[in-house]
Amino acid sequence: MINNIRHSFDQYRILKYVVKWFILTIPVAVVSGSLVALFLFLLEKATHLRWEHEWLIYLLPVAGILIVALYRFKGKNAEAGNNLVMDEIHKPGGGIPVRMAPFVLITTVVTHLFGGSAGREGTAIQIGGSMAHWLGKIFKLNQADFRILLISGMAAGFGGVFGTPVAGTIFALEVMAIGRIKYDALLPAFFASVMSHIVCTAYGITHTHYQIDFHETVASGSSFLHFDLSLLFWVMLAGVFFGLASFGFSELSHQIKHFVNKYIQRKILIPVVGAALVLGISFLLGTRDYLGLGVYSADGEGVSIVNSFKAGGADTFSWFWKLLLTAITLSTGFKGGEVTPLFFIGATLGNTIAMITGNPVPLFAAIGFIAVFAGATNTPLACTIMGVELFGGEHILYFAVATFVAYYFSGHSGIYSSQRIDVSKGDIDSSIERGSTLKSARKSKENRQ
Structure with missing residues (x-):
């Protein structure tokens, strides 16, 4: 009682x-x-x-x-x-x-x-x-x-x-x-x-809707398998590349910021240099698809996140150019977020991997969309759920595999330098103290080198 x-x-x-x-x-x-x-x-x-x-x-x-x-x-x-x-x-x-x-x-x-x-x-x-x-x-x-x-x-x-x-x-x-x-x-x-x-x-604000025009049919003699083992292998391999792209973006952003602050004495000139590089690279590429947000393109036909879900919707190195221009933009004083560009990088890289390997483009664009973001922010669970909210739950296994693999292969890097490290990824660096920030871990690593 x-x-x-x-x-x-x-x-x-x-x-x-x-x-x-x-x-x-x-x-x-x-x-x-x-x-x-x-x-x-x-x-x-x-x-x-x-x-x-x-x-x-x-x-x-x-x-x-x-x-x-x-x-x-x-x-x-x-x-x-x-x-x-x-x-x-x-x-x-x-x-x-x-x-x-x-x-x-x-x-x-x-x-x-x-x-x-x-x-x-x-x-x-x-x-x-x-x-x-x-x-x-x-x-x-x-x-x-x-x-x-x-x-x-x-x-x-x-x-x-x-x-x-x-x-x-x-x-x-x-x-x-x-x-x-x-x-x-x-x-x-x-x-x-x-x-x-x-x-x-x-207020009448609408969000972009994405559609994965791919429905899996498993041709397997094993009744207990409800997924394609071959496709799962390619998703895991793609997750490695998505994690490396996350690592590349984070590290390049930090290096550019360190470089410009070290060698450009008049800080007011840093954004001028950044703007000149962004515009110069865009003109050399002959396209403005990598400027701005990148969800849609101006003419509807260029490289964009939406178009990455279609075969031929991205060039082979579209992901790299967006990675480079965004790292320059945000490291030289301009404001905005990193996540939508990470969506762009992931979706276009997924498009490229799918085109090379012969896998379904919409699926790989989607897993790249969330996996590069997962690696750069170290949030694999949130990104898996985001995949379900944006694309539906049919392919959740592939979402989870891609984001989890990308999370590990991004290493101890990330776009938020104040993020704490509570558990080291796979014990890749036992010298990292629990509770240290990504910024302090990076400095400690540089000092040891």
Whole structure:
């Protein structure tokens, strides 16, 4: 009898917890979802405006100067972006300025308007994180609740910008530390991500729909096999290349940033050099398909994420050129996210692998789409779920295999230098201390070499 009463009280406390976080995440979701909707609206307008007035790309160096100057003189610590949000979650105290949201929103739109090769996820996460921090101060939350609200803000930004609320939830939990997920923020992050998605779509924002025009028929004499062993082998092999592409993007981005900051003394000139390289390479290639977001192409026929799901929709080295131009753009002061370019890199690389090996192009474009992202952010579970939300659950086995393999083969690298290492990948580097950041692990490795 006494035990039953005690258990009833436990359920009552759980109910209070659920109601509390549902109420707390409503304003985070409403504010973040509304700003993400505004951001996506402006981003689409900027993209179409650049397509209609191609001369705008010649102003990319000027745009870069203005962005760097704005952050240098008015941005305070907002320039750290997603890493600042992660640092505040891991070790509160530094604070996230509320100006981060409008600054990153405006500068990302400017980057895309003038032809920078960037994405949108970083902007959405910074919007969600800064708004959650602002609201947390208003609510006067304790340190533990503040941390949970910040994670919920990240989930709200991610779920709203991509229209993948479940993946947004898991991403916010998984991205904090490699090899460890803490579920203390699971329900609040889920509330925030789902409600942000609802708010965003309520404004009339629509997300890109992808279709895998491939349905597997297994020709096997073994009744217990419900998948194609040959196809599974190719997916595993492709996962290795997706992981290497993730590693290449992360390392190239860090090296470019280190190089330009070391050798260009006048920091205001860094974006000018970056813009000149982006435009110069584009002109040498004879195409502008690698500028901007890359979901669609201006004429509908060029290289894009959508076209990568069709045979012949990408050139053999499309993935490399997008990787290079995005690394240059984001490492020389321009703003935006890395994830949509990673989608582009993965989808076009998947297209290339499928064309060479004779495998289904839509399937390999899809697994590349999520696997390169998984390797670069070290979030294989979130990316597997994203695959289901975007492409359906029919091919979940292949999604999981590709993302898990890519996760390991990306090594101890990633686009978020403040990401913690809780469990080393396959004991590839036993000298890495548990809890160290990717940034400190990289410095330690460089010192040993």
